[in-house]
Amino acid sequence: GAGVSQTPSNKVTEKGKYVELRCDPISGHTALYWYRQSLGQGPEFLIYFQGTGAADDSGLPNDRFFAVRPEGSVSTLKIQRTERGDSAVYLCASSFSAGSINTQYFGPGTRLTVL
Amino acid sequence: AQSVSQHNHHVILSEAASLELGCNYSYGGTVNLFWYVQYPGQHLQLLLKYFSGDPLVKGIKGFEAEFIKSKFSFNLRKPSVQWSDTAEYFCAVRLPSGGYQKVTFGTGTKLQVIP
Numbered sequence: 001g002a003g004v005s006q007t008p009s010n011k012v013t014e015k016g017k018y019v020e021l022r023c024d025p026i027s028g029h030t031a032l033y034w035y036r037q038s039l040g041q042g043p044e045f046l047i048y049f050q051g052t053g054a055a056d057d058s059g060l061p062n063d064r065f066f067a068v069r070p071e072g073s074v075s076t077l078k079i080q081r082t083e084r085g086d087s088a089v090y091l092c093a094s095s096f097s098a099g100s101i102n103t104q105y106f107g108p109g110t111r112l113t114v115l
Numbered sequence: 116a117q118s119v120s121q122h123n124h125h126v127i128l129s130e131a132a133s134l135e136l137g138c139n140y141s142y143g144g145t146v147n148l149f150w151y152v153q154y155p156g157q158h159l160q161l162l163l164k165y166f167s168g169d170p171l172v173k174g175i176k177g178f179e180a181e182f183i184k185s186k187f188s189f190n191l192r193k194p195s196v197q198w199s200d201t202a203e204y205f206c207a208v209r210l211p212s213g214g215y216q217k218v219t220f221g222t223g224t225k226l227q228v229i230p
Contacts, residue, residue: 003158031216033216033218035218040222040223041222041223042119042205042207042220042221042222042223043159043205043218043220044220045217045218045219048216048217055216056216056217059217091158091159103149103161103164104218105161106151106158106159106160107158108157108158109158
């Protein structure tokens, strides 16, 4: 079936603006994850959803970042008052369920550039 | 906090050469271990994983990795690389704390295979 999809693939915005990044997980996957990959680094965990609820948001860098998953499928990562340091590739991943036997499958990412 | 160290940031090999990419993690208990690969212009893909059992894990495209608990290592190997293996390789670890949800990635190793 189809993999994880993310839109837009690229987003350029100005400092101070608000952005929304969308993730569509693999059909049937109940767990959804957001990561951020800065240049020259590996992905860093931001937040994880099991169903509709954010089970762990300990990786969100500050309160300008927020994510929702209202119907337990599509998720939106929201960034308020963007800063140049927010520029990165934002990755979404999903897995069949939470737990140690499940593998996370990654989407292509959204490249965010804050000017 | 857990960390993952990848020893080489950039590796250049000729086709047919053997490959070994180092990965060490800092955690004394049970872990899940992964190698992900990112080909140019593509998204992260799972290469192989270790959850339990046989410490020698075989993945796709002829790759394998060996979990050595006493050395906290999970090195990636391939006996004979091809030009198409040119990519960035990420080692990653997932811990039981929080139900094995967060994946912590290393900084990645860029492999360039010269024809």
